[in-house]
Amino acid sequence: MSALAAILGAQSAVSALAERVRQSTVELRSGPHHLGAGIAWGDDLVLTNAHVAADDRPEVTSARGRTRAARLIARDPARDLALLRVSALDLAPVSLGRADRLRPGMLVFAVGHPLGVVGALSTGVVHAVGTAPSRLLPPGPGQRFRWLQLDLDVAPGNSGGPVLDAAGEVVGLTTMISAGLTLAVPGEEALRWATRRLEACRRSAS
Amino acid sequence: MSSTSPGPLQALSDALAAAVEQAGRAVVAVHARPRLPSSGVHWRDGIVVTTDGTIRRTDGISVTLPDGRSANATLQGRDPGTDLAVLRIPAGSLPVAQLASEPLRPGHLVLALGRIDESGPRSSFGAVSSTGGAWRSWKGGEIDWRLQSDLTIYPGLGGGPLVDVAGLVHGVNSGGLSRGLATTIPVKTVERVLTALLARGYVARGYLGAALQAVRFSDAARQRIGLKDAGGLVVLEVDPDGPASVGGLMLGDVVVTANGKPLESPDDLLRLLGSDMVGRTLNLELVRAGARTTADLLVGERPRRSA
Numbered sequence: 001m002s003a004l005a006a007i008l009g010a011q012s013a014v015s016a017l018a019e020r021v022r023q024s025t026v027e028l029r030s031g032p033h034h035l036g037a038g039i040a041w042g043d044d045l046v047l048t049n050a051h052v053a054a055d056d057r058p059e060v061t062s063a064r065g066r067t068r069a070a071r072l073i074a075r076d077p078a079r080d081l082a083l084l085r086v087s088a089l090d091l092a093p094v095s096l097g098r099a100d101r102l103r104p105g106m107l108v109f110a111v112g113h114p115l116g117v118v119g120a121l122s123t124g125v126v127h128a129v130g131t132a133p134s135r136l137l138p139p140g141p142g143q144r145f146r147w148l149q150l151d152l153d154v155a156p157g158n159s160g161g162p163v164l165d166a167a168g169e170v171v172g173l174t175t176m177i178s179a180g181l182t183l184a185v186p187g188e189e190a191l192r193w194a195t196r197r198l199e200a201c202r203r204s205a206s
Numbered sequence: 207m208s209s210t211s212p213g214p215l216q217a218l219s220d221a222l223a224a225a226v227e228q229a230g231r232a233v234v235a236v237h238a239r240p241r242l243p244s245s246g247v248h249w250r251d252g253i254v255v256t257t258d259g260t261i262r263r264t265d266g267i268s269v270t271l272p273d274g275r276s277a278n279a280t281l282q283g284r285d286p287g288t289d290l291a292v293l294r295i296p297a298g299s300l301p302v303a304q305l306a307s308e309p310l311r312p313g314h315l316v317l318a319l320g321r322i323d324e325s326g327p328r329s330s331f332g333a334v335s336s337t338g339g340a341w342r343s344w345k346g347g348e349i350d351w352r353l354q355s356d357l358t359i360y361p362g363l364g365g366g367p368l369v370d371v372a373g374l375v376h377g378v379n380s381g382g383l384s385r386g387l388a389t390t391i392p393v394k395t396v397e398r399v400l401t402a403l404l405a406r407g408y409v410a411r412g413y414l415g416a417a418l419q420a421v422r423f424s425d426a427a428r429q430r431i432g433l434k435d436a437g438g439l440v441v442l443e444v445d446p447d448g449p450a451s452v453g454g455l456m457l458g459d460v461v462v463t464a465n466g467k468p469l470e471s472p473d474d475l476l477r478l479l480g481s482d483m484v485g486r487t488l489n490l491e492l493v494r495a496g497a498r499t500t501a502d503l504l505v506g507e508r509p510r511r512s513a
Contacts, residue, residue, distance in 0.1 A: 009214035017215075104329045105226030105317060107219035125222060125317075125331040127360065135242050136361065151330040151358060166219035167212075179361050 017168040018111060018121040023063045023092040025111045025161055027118060028070075028084075030058040037112040037161030038084070039170065040091035046084040047096075047194055048160030049175055050075050053082035060086045063119070074197035078141035080175050081185060081193050082160075094162070096194075097169030099148055099186035102126050108150055110174050110182070112161030124152030127181055136179045148172045148184040158182075221371055222331065225317060228373035230327030232303035233319050233366055235270035236279070236293070238263055243270070245320035245366030247378060252297035253404070255396055256365035258284045259382035261291045269293070271300050274324035283403030287347025287411075288395055289380045292403045303367060305393050306374035309351070310334045315371050316355050318379050318388065320363035332357030335387050342473065343383050347409075348480065350394040353377055354387035402481055412479030413508035414488070415448015416441050416455055420471050423460075423493075431493055437470040438462040438493065453503035456494065463491040479505065 024040045028048055036052030038060065046060055053072060061067040070086035102108075103126065110122040128149040137143050148163065154174055163172035163184045172184030212220070232248040236256050244260030246269060254269060261267070267279045277295050284291040310316065314334045321327050338352035353376065355368065364381035368390040377390035402409045418439035428436050438460040444451045455461075461469055464478050465488060478488065483505045490501045 006214045006217065010218050013213050013215035103223040103227065104230070104327050105222040105224075105331070107215065107222065125329060127330060128326060128328040130325045149328075151360070166216045180358060181360060 013166075014109065014121075014123070017164055018109065020168065021094065021111050021162055021164055021170065022119045024094040025063060025119065026091070027061040027113055028052050028058050028160060029061070030054040035113055035116060035157050036159045037157065037174070039096075039160070039162050039173065040093045041096065041194060042093050043091060044085055044087050044089070045073075045093070045194075045198075046070060046086055046091070047173065047190060048082050048084065049173065050077045050080045050082045052160040053084060058084065060084065060089060062089050062091055064090055066090060073201050074194075076193065079145060079185065079189075079193060080142065081173070081190060083194050083197055094170050096187040096191040097165070097171050098188045099129075099171040100188065102129055102148065102165060102171060104128055107166045108148075108152055108171070109164045110150075110152055110154055110158055110161060111164070112154065112158030112174055114155035114157045116157055122153050122158070124150055124182070127151040136181065137183075138176075138178055142176075142183075146186055146189065147175075148186055150182040150184060152182045154182050222317065225369055225371050225373035226319060226327055226329045229303070229317075229319055229367060229369040229375060230321070231272055231301045232375075233272065233321045233327060234295075234300070235321040235323055235362075236260065236267070236365060237269065238267040238281075242362050243322045244362060244364050245322070246293065247303050247365070247367045247375065248295075248300050249303055249396065249400065251302055252295055252299070253282070253400070254279065254293040254295055255378055255400060256291050256293065257378065257380050257382060258286050258289045258291040259380070260365050267293060269295055270321065270324055272321070272327070273300075283407035285347060285399050285403060285409040287343060287345050287409065288349060288391060288399050289343065289345060289347070289382050290378065290391060290396060290399045290403070292400055303375045304373065306370060306376045310337065310353060310370065310376055312336060316357060316376070317369050317371075318355075318357050318359055318363050318366060319369055320360070320366035322362040328360070328363060330357045330360060330363065332388070342476070345383075348395075348477070349391060350398070351392040353390040353392050355390065357388050359384060359388050408510060410481040410484050411508040412481070412483040413448065413506040414450045414475075414479070414503055415445030415506065416450035417443035418461065418472050418475065421460060431496065431498060433462060433493070433498075435462065435468045435470075437468060439469050439472060439475060449503045449506040453501050455490075455492075455501055455503070458494075460493040461490050462493060465489055
């Protein structure tokens with residue numbers, strides 16, 4: 001493959017993966033000024049950040065523009081994750097992939113709504129993996145967790161949205177900016193948390 | 207997307223990660239300041255290059271190697287002008303950086319690398335924004351080539367290398383010299399400063415012992431005196447023991463050429479006063495009391511501020 005063909009191929013692969021994951025990225029509003037993103041994880045389930053789902057009845061808008069009030073199933077402010085149920089919304093669910101194959105320098109992409117721009121794509125690379133040194137993290141409970149540390153430009157409105165790798169897998173959940181770096185909850189940890197909370201919820205319902 | 211045949215995007219991503227892994231084998235964490243460590247490049251065996259601005263103590267410096275081990279380092283020398291410092295570590299500790307020989311051009315993809323602990327290399331990504339000729343840093347050092355990129359030098363990445371997509375090193379990234387764009391001290395400057403620092407621990411600069419200011423002759427004066435160019439440097443002050451005084455330079459003299467080169471600004475003269483000129487003769491053409499004359503100065507070594 002010629003160099004130009006490789007660049008053009010990589011370019012169309014980026015737009016294809018952005019377009020695909022945009023269908024699974026929702027808008028989340030709790031209160032008039034609180035816009036965030038969320039990942040459609042099941043037919044009626046949305047995974048997002050706890051700080052995005054700030055009240056019990058956030059409004060979810062699907063990629064096709066339909067809006068419904070969602071119900072909060074679980075919320076963990078320390079890990080900054082929240083799980084919502086929303087019915088009768090045309091969600092296009094994605095599965096959560098693993099982030100443990102990521103290495104510094106690999107390409108990553110984020111989809112979200114930075115400063116209200118709906119479905120915007122950000123492109124960057126992995127800065128580092130593993131527990132971030134406390135010097136790069138704000139004080140608080142986040143210090144004891146693993147984070148994807150990304151060299152990727154995001155802004156308020158990206159929170160809760162997906163981070164993808166070059167294969168198009170959802171490898172994380174955009175969560176915060178610290179020391180200029182974008183920090184994301186790794187996909188496998190978000191999946192483990194959400195699965196456990198969903199099971200607990202089903203047990204208590206039966 | 208099929209996982210069996212990696213597409214061009216996956217190939218590019220893997221190539222960038224391979225460049226980080228390859229170049230990262232010669233990148234260490236430097237512990238020479240409180241709080242956040244900085245990065246360093248293992249430039250020659252047992253020699254680590256980092257930025258001067260990240261060295262805040264001269265004793266008790268250590269480095270973290272790529273395999274997680276720690277090693278003691280001693281400060282061999284530093285040059286605030288070019289923001290470079292050189293550390294000695296035990297020889298044979300890690301591979302030596304692979305230096306690039308082809309220059310980068312605007313648009314080339316580049317990575318900044320660093321290391322701050324045993325958790326692995328760190329990187330940021332961007333493209334070369336601007337390149338150009340020699341320039342003088344705001345700290346007064348001569349940098350042989352301008353190399354600026356749009357990538358982010360995150361806390362801790364200063365002193366680390368700028369590498370291309372093949373993992374070859376193009377210079378040392380300086381947070382202190384960066385203004386808006388990330389600025390890299392190119393390989394040529396690192397080599398030149400490194401040689402001087404290894405020889406005597408600092409970079410000597412030529413010294414004349416005179417304060418000069420740019421002036422311009424009127425056309426009439428220029429023709430009357432018989433000067434080719436209108437520019438010159440007027441002598442405002444002379445160090446009584448310095449080379450200028452010894453060579454006979456006087457207040458009010460206007461220096462018009464040095465070693466045959468016309469002088470438009472004090473920078474033109476500073477460029478002729480590199481470390482290689484120390485101990486050599488500089489031939490000046492000057493205008494004194496409206497007439498042309500010459501003076502030969504034996505270039506001295508600029509006194510160093512005591513630490």
